[in-house]
Amino acid sequence: MRRVSMRWWLVLAAAAFAIALAGCGDARTDASTGAGQAPIDPVDPAACQGCHGAHYQAWSLSMHAYAGDDPIFVAMNARGQRETGGSLGDFCVRCHAPLAVGSGATVDGLNLAGLPAGYRGVTCLVCHGATLTPDGSVDLVNSVDLVNADRMRGPIADPIGTPAHGSAYSFDLDRRQAQSVTLCGACHVVTNQHGLEVERTADEWRTTTYALPNTLRTCGNCHMPESAGAAASVPGAPIRALHDHTMPGVDLGADSPAQRKLVEQALDPVISSKLCVVPGAGGVQVTVTLDNARVGHAWPSGATHDRRAWLELVAYAGAAVVYSSGLVSPDEAVTASSSPPLLLLREQLFDDSGRPTLFMWNATTAQSLLLAPATGDPLHSTQTAAVTIAATVDRVTARVRVRAVDYDVVSALVASGDLAPSGAGRLPTLTVGATVEEWTADRGAACLP
Numbered sequence: 001m002r003r004v005s006m007r008w009w010l011v012l013a014a015a016a017f018a019i020a021l022a023g024c025g026d027a028r029t030d031a032s033t034g035a036g037q038a039p040i041d042p043v044d045p046a047a048c049q050g051c052h053g054a055h056y057q058a059w060s061l062s063m064h065a066y067a068g069d070d071p072i073f074v075a076m077n078a079r080g081q082r083e084t085g086g087s088l089g090d091f092c093v094r095c096h097a098p099l100a101v102g103s104g105a106t107v108d109g110l111n112l113a114g115l116p117a118g119y120r121g122v123t124c125l126v127c128h129g130a131t132l133t134p135d136g137s138v139d140l141v142n143s144v145d146l147v148n149a150d151r152m153r154g155p156i157a158d159p160i161g162t163p164a165h166g167s168a169y170s171f172d173l174d175r176r177q178a179q180s181v182t183l184c185g186a187c188h189v190v191t192n193q194h195g196l197e198v199e200r201t202a203d204e205w206r207t208t209t210y211a212l213p214n215t216l217r218t219c220g221n222c223h224m225p226e227s228a229g230a231a232a233s234v235p236g237a238p239i240r241a242l243h244d245h246t247m248p249g250v251d252l253g254a255d256s257p258a259q260r261k262l263v264e265q266a267l268d269p270v271i272s273s274k275l276c277v278v279p280g281a282g283g284v285q286v287t288v289t290l291d292n293a294r295v296g297h298a299w300p301s302g303a304t305h306d307r308r309a310w311l312e313l314v315a316y317a318g319a320a321v322v323y324s325s326g327l328v329s330p331d332e333a334v335t336a337s338s339s340p341p342l343l344l345l346r347e348q349l350f351d352d353s354g355r356p357t358l359f360m361w362n363a364t365t366a367q368s369l370l371l372a373p374a375t376g377d378p379l380h381s382t383q384t385a386a387v388t389i390a391a392t393v394d395r396v397t398a399r400v401r402v403r404a405v406d407y408d409v410v411s412a413l414v415a416s417g418d419l420a421p422s423g424a425g426r427l428p429t430l431t432v433g434a435t436v437e438e439w440t441a442d443r444g445a446a447c448l449p
Ligand code: HEC
Pocket: 033, 034, 037, 040, 041, 042, 043, 044, 045, 047, 048, 049, 050, 051, 052, 124, 125, 128, 152, 153, 154, 155, 156, 157, 158, 159, 160, 161, 162, 163, 164, 165, 167, 168, 169, 170, 230, 231, 232, 234, 237, 238, 240
């Protein structure tokens, strides 16, 4: 019985610490690294800051830290609970705030804002307390054994002792091991209550050569770059391989210039493009090909029902725009734009009567246009758009733009009263740097780059 009330959990945790401190075989009792220091609250990420300052800083910039606070998430869960008459239950919070479910502090996530920070989001203990079940899967809510949560599992095989917590090596948290994908995949595949996979990043990865033993590249290999340093700022800590915890993707949490910079850097080289222009009598023929060569899964991936990535293509004669598609203004939804893009990468969900829906709890089928991973499905890792522009053209520009969530989703949440209009704000539109191309007439028939 691991599901304990919060008060019981504190009592039990205190007891567990007392037993561990008395020395029952873990690495806690090494006197050289700060004996006499009080054991910490393993649930609270701030309690790790003193010794794992860099890890804490990095994690704070990640979407994992934001997963239970994200106002769009909170609003969507509230709407989903209402529209399903509560039958959604703990479905969303099992991934966005697993410790709140595991401790019994929430049953539906509607009270998240009132809970201590350590119970919201994908916190340190969610990953470092997780163990795989005997059948090799992760039960997010019950596998974090809150009673014995003082033992931190990680990639270090010979951790030095600390009074703060017990330590143990885990294959599940070592990016050199294929099974480390199981932990990430426990959340990065989302199957809704109708059995539809609405997010499938880890399953996309499984179709690639990155999943094969000889060419293995796990999630952590790409998303947690390695550096060398002390894993804990305590006297005598040896130099270790450290792994970055910022995990930038496309989404931005609270207004943080530091996170935005990381995301833009990560996004810039993600896909490549080729812009070909052939001038002819009375116009030009334009072809753009997008190619997913470096991502270990589809691009975009994850919450593709919220995400929009599109091609912006503009042709000019002098300063005048003679053609445009995907020229979306900063405050309108792509799907509502008067300049629809030639290529829109996204997933469209449908309900059981075949009507489009924005929300995953209504969805029974889906249709998506994404760039497949290159190593699994080379035929579909590219997408091409072509258009003939019947006008005199002396300059053509192309670029790929992306929004983690678009205005159609956010406006629907405002309209239903689940999201405060102030919470909607202006949604960031990012540009994939490697896709920015410009053709000018002096080049003649040419492909760029
Ligand atoms: C008083 C200092 C201190 C505090 C506070 C602390 N740790 Fe540690 N931690 C250490 C030391 C020392 C090590 C061992 C480092 C080494 O051997 O290189 C360690 C190792 C770890 C490891 C690696 C274990 C392994 O075997 O791979 C993880 C994971 C970890 N800590 C997580 C946490 C988390 C999460 C918190 C907060 C809830 C926390 N620590 C708080 C000192 C601390």
